[in-house]
Amino acid sequence: MDAKFLNATVVTCDDQRRVLRNAGVAIQGDRIKAVGPSGEIDGLHTHLPTIDARGKAILPGIVNAHTHVLLLALRGTIEDMGAEAIYGYMTPISFAMTPTEREAISLLGCLEAIRSGTTTLVEPFRHVVNYAGAMAETGMRLYFSENCADALTLKIRSGVYEFDQSWGEQFLERQRELIARFHDTSDGRVMCQVAAHAPDNCSPWMLRQLNDLHEKHGLRRTVHMAQSRGEVAQVRRYADCTPAQYLERNGWLGPDVVGAHWTYCTHEDVELLAGHDVHMAHCPANSSRRGPHQAPVARIMDAGVNIALGTDNMTEDMFQAMTIGSVVHRGSRGGGIQPQPQALLDAATRNGAHSLGRLADFGSIEPGKKADLMLINLDHPSLRPAINVVSNIVHYGHPGVVDSVLVDGEFLMLGGQVVCLDERAVVENAQAAVESAWRRLHSQSPDVPLPASLR
């Protein structure tokens, strides 16, 4: 698109973190051409059509650094149910869905993400090749990977850890297909990574296979790390070390690696990870559902680690991640007013881009960068009075304040309407898909209780 937004408040998230009032942003094609005072942008770019953005703030599009859109299937159920979530529910349902159900649920995830101002989703999960195409058609910026494991993940819920290379080979085959079909497609808007699911379910053999793919295709890597006490205990039993040490021994730490969670990292682990320039994908909202997130965030921040925000599972709402993130980050310092809101907004934008090695391309509003933007309605009652825009967005923002979303200079949402999806159809198809997936899960694993409303 070629156009210029005028009369806006522009929250640049640039190196100086400038917030420009009565400002404009010129876009040419998929890139930002210029940012500055509204009159100057208008005068220098007279040939560009004008979009009046009075009453709006323009921000960099949100980068969700870690999510699993298909786990929306569990929303409104397991948050309040007993048993361990990862192997008790998330793993079994990931295998119980059909390809059609995966596609339907993934589009609900995209719809919610776009409505929360998100332009980039990082999606490591299982059978991604089944639904990557549907997600790519939305126009979002996407990073896909198959969450590989060679432990028999469906047995772990019964306390059994058993490695099986033929099981692991199925994941690798799906990962290879994902790369062949989707890596660096749609003019580079869709990319692939490699993902080791977690240190407890990946043997050194699996980590080696994934490193081979990482090297062969030049892909960045991601892994869940120290996310549960069960994982920490299993790695101690299996390899007599911490998850972070296990990854280091197997050549899985480096500046291209994003580790999700770090919940039960020791102080020594934090030093080790920081020393290897590993990025953190922090998912404060989802991880706080059963009590405040336990990750030593203050220590991680002080070690200089790049912290990017994600939603992980059962929501794509990155405003919630910023709001609860602020509570968790301040709580990790025993309370107070640090970090300031801009740090949370950074974590949801430029730090996410940095974690993908793409800060030169997106994550802030600067000339030459991708036109991945969100417009926020500053007249929404929840953002008034408008005194400090960034503070309002981080503490009180929600998807209802998002007005428009652009990726590569194209509108995915415009004036409150998502234009890249049929919203009604997406919601109805996802509802039907989730209900049938739950019923199948229950028939395959009768010990997983069916929610009362589906009985």
Ligand SMILES: [Zn+2]
């Ligand atoms: Zn996750």
